[in-house]
Amino acid sequence: MTGRCALLALALVAACATPPAEQEGVRVPAFVDHHVHVFNVGWWLRESQRTDPAYVAAGGATSEAEVVARAAAAAKAAPGGLVTGFGWSQDAWGTPMLPTSVALSAAVPDVPVAMARTDGHALWVNDAALKRAGLKTGGRGVLLERQTEPVLALVPAPSDDAIVEAWRLGAEALADRGVTRAYDAGVLALPGIAALNTDFGRYVRLLAAADDARPLPLQLFLMIPAPSPYAEEVLAMKPAARQLSPNVRITHLKLFADGALGSRGAALSHPYADDPHTTGVLRMYAPEIAEWSRRAIDAGIDVATHAIGDEAVHQVLDAYEAVLRARPDVEPTRLRIEHFSYASEVDMVRAVRLGVALSVQSNFNTPRGVSPTFAGQRVGVAGAPRVYAWDRLSQMGAVLVEGSDYFGEPGAPLLGMYYGLVGINAVGERGDSPEVRQELLRLNTAWLAPGGALQAPVDAAKAKAGFVLLSGDPLTVPAESLLTIRVPGPARQPR
Ligand SMILES: [Zn+2]
Numbered sequence: 001m002t003g004r005c006a007l008l009a010l011a012l013v014a015a016c017a018t019p020p021a022e023q024e025g026v027r028v029p030a031f032v033d034h035h036v037h038v039f040n041v042g043w044w045l046r047e048s049q050r051t052d053p054a055y056v057a058a059g060g061a062t063s064e065a066e067v068v069a070r071a072a073a074a075a076k077a078a079p080g081g082l083v084t085g086f087g088w089s090q091d092a093w094g095t096p097m098l099p100t101s102v103a104l105s106a107a108v109p110d111v112p113v114a115m116a117r118t119d120g121h122a123l124w125v126n127d128a129a130l131k132r133a134g135l136k137t138g139g140r141g142v143l144l145e146r147q148t149e150p151v152l153a154l155v156p157a158p159s160d161d162a163i164v165e166a167w168r169l170g171a172e173a174l175a176d177r178g179v180t181r182a183y184d185a186g187v188l189a190l191p192g193i194a195a196l197n198t199d200f201g202r203y204v205r206l207l208a209a210a211d212d213a214r215p216l217p218l219q220l221f222l223m224i225p226a227p228s229p230y231a232e233e234v235l236a237m238k239p240a241a242r243q244l245s246p247n248v249r250i251t252h253l254k255l256f257a258d259g260a261l262g263s264r265g266a267a268l269s270h271p272y273a274d275d276p277h278t279t280g281v282l283r284m285y286a287p288e289i290a291e292w293s294r295r296a297i298d299a300g301i302d303v304a305t306h307a308i309g310d311e312a313v314h315q316v317l318d319a320y321e322a323v324l325r326a327r328p329d330v331e332p333t334r335l336r337i338e339h340f341s342y343a344s345e346v347d348m349v350r351a352v353r354l355g356v357a358l359s360v361q362s363n364f365n366t367p368r369g370v371s372p373t374f375a376g377q378r379v380g381v382a383g384a385p386r387v388y389a390w391d392r393l394s395q396m397g398a399v400l401v402e403g404s405d406y407f408g409e410p411g412a413p414l415l416g417m418y419y420g421l422v423g424i425n426a427v428g429e430r431g432d433s434p435e436v437r438q439e440l441l442r443l444n445t446a447w448l449a450p451g452g453a454l455q456a457p458v459d460a461a462k463a464k465a466g467f468v469l470l471s472g473d474p475l476t477v478p479a480e481s482l483l484t485i486r487v488p489g490p491a492r493q494p495r
Helices: 008-015 020-024 038-049 064-077 104-108 127-132 145-152 161-174 200-213 229-236 286-298 310-326 346-352 374-379 390-396 416-421 434-445 479-484
Strands: 026-029 030-037 055-057 083-088 114-117 120-125 142-144 179-184 219-223 243-245 248-256 300-307 334-339 355-358 397-403 466-472
Touching: 008 179, 026 038, 026 161, 026 434, 030 200, 030 434, 055 064, 064 083, 064 104, 064 229, 064 374, 120 145, 120 248, 142 286, 161 179, 161 200, 179 300, 200 219, 200 229, 200 248, 219 229, 229 248, 229 334, 229 434, 286 300, 300 310, 310 334, 310 346, 346 390, 346 397, 390 397, 397 434, 416 434, 416 479
Parallel strands: 030 179, 055 083, 083 114, 179 219, 219 248, 248 300, 300 334, 334 355, 355 397
Antiparallel strands: 026 466, 114 120, 120 142, 243 248
């Protein structure tokens, strides 16, 4: 959405719905993002506009040595302070192995360094950071999942103004891409890790106050990470109190069953193909997931559980199955599995039978022609066809919802649709066809409302849920051109 319309009060939204350019664009229903980290997108945009000398932008580095050199340079700007960073990946360095603390500690012996991996689930630290956090040194140097929390506690919390600025930048970036409704999957602790020792309540209250002061350009539906003190507060709220401001509403508790494939924190039922010493990190077992889910459902809140590896998916399905058995009247789509990246055949069938919602990210897929695939390296060739296989799940009858999972640089408006089409496991036997395009467009515009009702606007002309105008037709352009389609006009808010 352009700044002009973003500034208008909600009462004037109708005026924005008929821009002069309307005749020239291709009208489609407004986009929905079912899983995105709005604050962190905005923080990334904010950092990219500033040059904080003690911050390492590690994306684009092609070797461990390159990131270590950048950290050493940053440490000179932060004597006695702290160097943070975001965006490194050992895959971009051409090695399967995670880095250790050895080279980093040698290059930066005195200043603590903490740099988040690009997947938001691993923190690369030096001995000085471990020491200051009260942890043992001499370990591997990369902390996974909840191990990261003592080091993350060293990172100073941002100011109120910086938090509000990041929320708004993130919301505007999504609105500019034609998104009118988004589920926020939780604030990631700076420099960008899914941690639970964050004051989520503070971030949320600042967001709602910002929306009250000047309306956000889209509607945000918040997932609150649990266990956390704020999740307890939210459970105790009266349902009406969870509508915090005109465009901000708390709708879900967010649980984490495991980590990510990139840092081998995703919990597998077998050893990793490229590191047989590990099967990943299970953060929660079925009984704990079931207990939190029951509490949420009974309090009128929906549940979204992060599960990437097949063992994590298995635990979540065990939990959800138990909850649905104990509460047979509950709409199964009130229970979501975030990512559902890798599952056994049996669990794919079970997810469909239970009718729980599967939140998928088509843009995680490796484009066809790239070999070996990322998924193949991690889980092995036998399991690879069962990773990010949205089309297969769709044909089995799964309830799918699409999200970007952006928590850094946001991509093109139709990035998800592009990867949904060209990804290795994306479109199985069907290939690119008008039906598949139509289905992908539906996937990116359907709306799973809080409470579990799935609404699929197929006709943009009648789309009460809002619409956007695109610079090209996503149903007919060559697949590569999906990446260049823009959203020239403002999106119309759903009302
Ligand atoms: Zn996420």
